Amino acid sequence: MGGIQPPDTGDLQVSVEDLDAAADYVERLKQYVDDTISYEMERIKERMKGDSSNAQTVPNGTPFGAYEDARMQWQALTRSTANMEAHLKSLSGRLAALKQGTEDIAQAFRDAEARNAANGKQIERLLESAAPPPTTGDPSTYPYTA
Template sequence: MGDIRPPDTGDLHVSVEDLDAAADYVERLKQYVDDTISYEMERIKERMKGDSNNAQTVPNGTPFGAYEDARMQWQALTTSTANMEQHLKALSGKLAALKKGTEDIAQAFRDTEARNAANGKQIERILESAAPPPATTGTQPTYPYKA
């Protein structure tokens, strides 16, 4: 196996504004899943119930009929619909986690930039308040003790 090299991060830069825009976009996707697609799934389930005014008179009947094939198709459709609902809920949860993670990354960069700016200002103040170095006269400093 070959060695794994670290990624080249020489020109890496982060745009907090782009991260914020990405979080907003993910939120819009989540709202679309939660509102539009979930609403359509509810409509499908209602339509699957059939005409409630004309109840089935045949025992074990489905909207597709009472034959074995019809019951199997009905069960497959019901299972498929339930699976789709679970996938939509999972997708919504993953989109929420993606949005939260993106916002956390953006906040971490904001905090880091603020700390770096504060540290830079503090270093500037320290350097400005420092006394200039003493002029060198070419003589050796004297010490109060001898080695």
């Protein structure tokens, strides 16, 4: 069994605009989870409560009935619904973290591009201010001769 080779990043290019677009897309996904899916979960929970105007007259009754199997099914549905809510909250949190991480990466590349541009301008200034090399073939004009 061989080891996993690192990816070849020789021609890697980063588009800050694409990173910004990805962060916006993740935000829309998070909003969909937070608004639409969570709203539907609340509707499901309300429907699970049943008709409150017709209260159960059977002790330990559920909307599925009062038999033991009905109570077990009701408990399973209740657990399943609670698990789904927990997963939705976890998904929303992870999407928020993904969006923040993507924005942080985009900002880091913006900062790196700005630093590279500033360093490039500084190098140009240094090169322009340097004395031109001697034009004669006389070695005595070279500054570092022994």
